[in-house]
Each structure stands twice: as structure tokens, then as C-alpha cells.
Amino acid sequence: MKINIIGGSGFIGTRLSNILIGKNLPFTIIDKVVGFSFPERTRKADIRSLEDLRRSIDRDAVLINLAAEHRDDVSPPSLYDAVNVQGARNLCEIATETAVKKIIFTSSVAVYGFAPLGTDEAGAILPFNDYGRTKWEAEEIYKRWQSEDPKNRTLVIIRPTVVFGERNRGNVFNLLRQIALGKFVMVGDGFNRKSMAYVENVAAFLEHSLVFKPGIHIYNYSDKPDFTMNSLITHVNNLLGRPSKIKFRLPFFLGLLVGSGFDLVAKFTGKKFPISAIRVKKFCSNSVYESSIKTTGFIPPVSLIEAIERTVNFEFIEGNKNDQVFYSE
Template sequence: MKIAMIGASGFVGTRLINLLKEEPAKYTCSNIDLQPSHFFNEITTIGDVRSQEQMDRELKGADVVILLAAQHRDDVSPVSLYYDTNVGGMEVTLKAMEKNGIHRIIFFSSVAVYGLNKKNPDENHPADPFNHYGKSKWQAEEVLQKWYESHPDWNINIIRPTVIFGERNRGNVYNLLKQISSGKFLMVGKGENKKSMAYVGNIVAFVKYMIDNITEGYNVFNYIDKPDNNMNQLVAHVSKVLNKHIPATHFPYWLGMTGGYCFDLLAKITGKKLTVSSVRVKKFCATTEFDATKVHTCGFKAPYTLDEGLARTLEFEFVHPRPDDITFKSE
């Protein structure tokens, strides 16, 4: 089976290629990305998902397309890049697939399509994205919905993961774990807000499961590793894994947001991208709990528990020295 990935030089794509290459007799992988791959450059072609001519050429002969390419950071400028890549790239990909007779696509969307502070939304919950990333991901899904109406023989699988973490990732979860493990952690709010998370080892295992088992129809899956931890429980788990006492000072929400706005102003004045912002404080304090009943009752069994994923990440990043400094930046 020939698997054509678009945007797989990053964190999730690298782990997915690594998993599929464990069975070379079953899968042949290719990758089209704006950036070279740290580990799989021999199968990577430098390309742009927005280029129709290039996608028409590079997808030739594929059996399944996995679309990971996206603008995803909080601070992308101009904001039109979210829509050019996340929506326009979808339109280009579908046209290239049709030209090449490919009828199967797996698309990485996001739980960001639901918006903030929703009460455990499942896949049927109305979309209500609050930022350009979420809005552009939802618009890309709408393109897929419309496409399926005129292509009912296609197999379209959409995965909406929550925040993904794991070894080598440099995103919000890594920054949070680093702050907690440093012992200089400042808790904004009471720490009772729950944080849905997904370990990268489980995400890629589910994608492989979809390739092999979910081969018909239009399907949407939230992906979250359960059960969810609240912030206080997360701090306690980090303390247990690292075997160290980690104090957590609680600051009221209004004070945290005031600090976030101050960092916004500083970033605007200096022109630098800072690790603290009002958007990130808001996201930190939000409850991000999502229903994952569908994915965990479809026959898929995650190879790791959430706590095992956290422990593997903590040990890789903060306990055992690594032979290289290769990392992946994300949100």
C-alpha cells in the first residue's frame, strides 16, 4: 500500500513514518513537505500543498493520502496564511487526488473546531472555533463534507486530536512539563480545569488502524487519551515520575490574564515572539475536555495509557540524556 503524506516532516508525521516503516512489506511511504525531514529525507520531496501542479505530480500512484500540512501556531502572520494553507491546501489536495484516481484520505483536523470551554463535546457537537487556526480547520472540513456529497464512493477519515505531546516535541505541553519539573511553576487559577491530551505514540497507532480497518464512508473521530487529568493531578503525576517535590503557587485568573496582556504589548513593541501571551494564558486556564467514546469503542486499543505516555516523555526529556538535539516545534 502506497501512503502519500503531505506535511510529514514534523512531529506527528515523523512518528507515523517511523511506525509504518516497521512493516516495509506492507507500506511504502512518501512525504511532500516545505521542510526537509530530520530522519526520513530519502522519501521526502520539498513541495508546497498550495501548488496544484506539484501535488498533481507527487500524488501519482498513491493509495491513501494523509494530509498533515497546516499553519498551526497561535501567532501566524498574516492570518491569511491559515486559510491559504489549511483550506486552500485541502482544495488542491482533493483535486490532485481526483486527477490521480485516489479515493482515500486521512485528514488531521483539530478539537479547536469546537472552541473553548465546551462541555465534553463529541463529534456531533456544533463547531464554534475561536481562533483562525480552528476556523481554518473547520472550513477545511466543510470542503471535505461538500466533496463527499459528490464523491460518495470515497473514504474520508477525519481525526480531531486534542493537544499532542511526546518525545522531542517543543509545544505547549512540553513547556508546561518543563515549568512543572523546574519547581518554578506558577498555577493560574485553582488548577481544577481538566486538560485533554494525546500521546503521539497513540495518535500514530490510531492512524495506522484507520489505514487498515476504516476503509469506507465518511468518518470523524475525536482523539483523546483518557481519563483526563486536571492541572493539580498533572502536577502530582510529574512529581511522582521525577520523584521530586514540586510546589505550585496559585495566582488568580484575572492576574494571570493581566500578565498575559502585558506580554502581548511587549511582543508588539519588540517584534519578538514570546512564550507567554494572553491567548496562551486563556488556553491554559480553559477546560479542554472532549468525548472520545467513538475512537475507544471502534476496535482500536491504544498501546500506551496517558500516564505511560507522560512518563515516557518526562524520562526522555528530563531524566535520560539524548544523543542529539533534534526537536519539533508546535503548539
């Protein structure tokens, strides 16, 4: 089995590569960036370029597509369509040329938008931003590719919730850093619940899905149990040796006003800030998802509570300052 990991130099791809090495599975990373961890296994290519892909993808390989534009503040916004949608078209065209029979695609729970509690894979598709919209459009492109030869082609679509872990510099890290610095202010009442996904578990499920048979397989991914923001902050404070009580709380409407103010400054200065209106909305919303992953026999290798402890210890207690980091949402 030959495995091509498109966008494999990033956060999830690096963890997945380590798992594949541990199981002696051959793989090649195809990415526009040659990463720090596996330069000798990387072919430089941009998913927006058919010619790049044509030169890079192996015949009859399993394709795992992790490439995406995913931040809240992508500029210009047309990059969402160029990478997520046109990239999917390009990948399917080359897959057909090279007799590829299996594609594993990391989508996102963003396709559901602000979803009702407990949304599973049958949930209504109501994306509220370009990221969620373009992930859904990409899913539809991959489904059309699979439908052209349904008895022989396998499509796996994985929709993770927010992915966190050591070395990531996304929203979860920013939250943990604010707590570690003693600068955290709770916005809202903190009773909203959040589904989270530890990077090691997501990567393990990607590897698990390599054996899936022809057909379309769609799974949400989140690790359980779901924390309320209050319980998450309290646990992190305890890990850091801080008082567990949350001292400062800001009403939601004031937090949204502050976020909108940062948006206005960003618009005129071009500077990006860790606070924005959409991030305040996401922080204060419920995002709890259910999944049928258990039906596949998959068991996450790391519990969620251990994953949080690993991340806090690595980033804020052990003092790992010089390690490679990955920037994402």
C-alpha cells in the same frame, strides 16, 4: 497500497512513518521541508502549490494530510487560510486528477472552541480563533470531495486534542520545562481538566484508519483518563523528585493581565514569548472531549500515564540533548 503523507516530516508524521516501516507499508512523505529522519522517502512540495502537488502525489494513493499552520502566533494570519483552507482545495483537486479514493485528514478539537465538558463528535462547531475556523473550513472542503463519489471515496477526519510526546516543543513541553526548572506558577485553582493525546497513539490510530471503508468517518482523539492540572503537576513533580505540593498560585485575572502585557510587548517588538493572553485562557479552561473511537476496535498502544512518564524521562531525566525536535502548539 501507496501512502502519501503530506506534511509528513513533522512531529506526528515522523512517528507515523516509523509505524508504517514496522508494518512494511510503502509510503512517501510530501513536505516543503526535507526532514531529518526520512530524507530518502521525501518529495519536496508545498501544499499551497498545485504544481508541486501534481508532481508529487502518486496515482491512486491514500493521502494522509498532516500539513497545517497551527501555532497561536502565526504571522501573517493569512497563512492559516493559505495552508489550511486553500491547501485542502488543492489537495482535493489533485486527488480527483489522480484517482485518489481515500483521504485521512488531521483536523483539531479547536473546531469546537471553548467546548462544554465531554464534547463528542456531534458537538457544536464554535471556533474562537483562525486555526479552529480554518480547520473546520478544510473539513467541509474534504466532505464535498467525498460527496462527489460517495460509494467509492473514503474520508477520515481525526480531531486530536493537544498532542504531546518526546521531542515536541509545544505547549505541553513548555509546561513540563517550567516545572523541571522550578519556575512553574499555577494560574487559577488548577481543578480544570485537560484531555491530552500522546503522539504514538495518534500515529497508531492514523495507521489503524487506513482500512476504513467508503464514507465519512469523524473521530475526536484523546487519551484517557483526563487529568486536572493539579494532578498532572503533582505527578510530574513526583517523577522529577520534587515536592508534590504546588507552592505558588496566581489568580486567573492576574495571569490574564500578565499574558496581555506580553502580547503588548510582542506587538511592538515583534518578539514571540511563551506567555500570552490566549495561552493563559487555554491553560485555565476545561478541555475534556469524548470520542467514538472504541467502536472501531482501536486500542491505544501506550497508556496516558506511561506516555507522560516517557516524555518526562526522555526530556528531563535521561538528558537527550542532541535529538531532533519539532516545534508546534
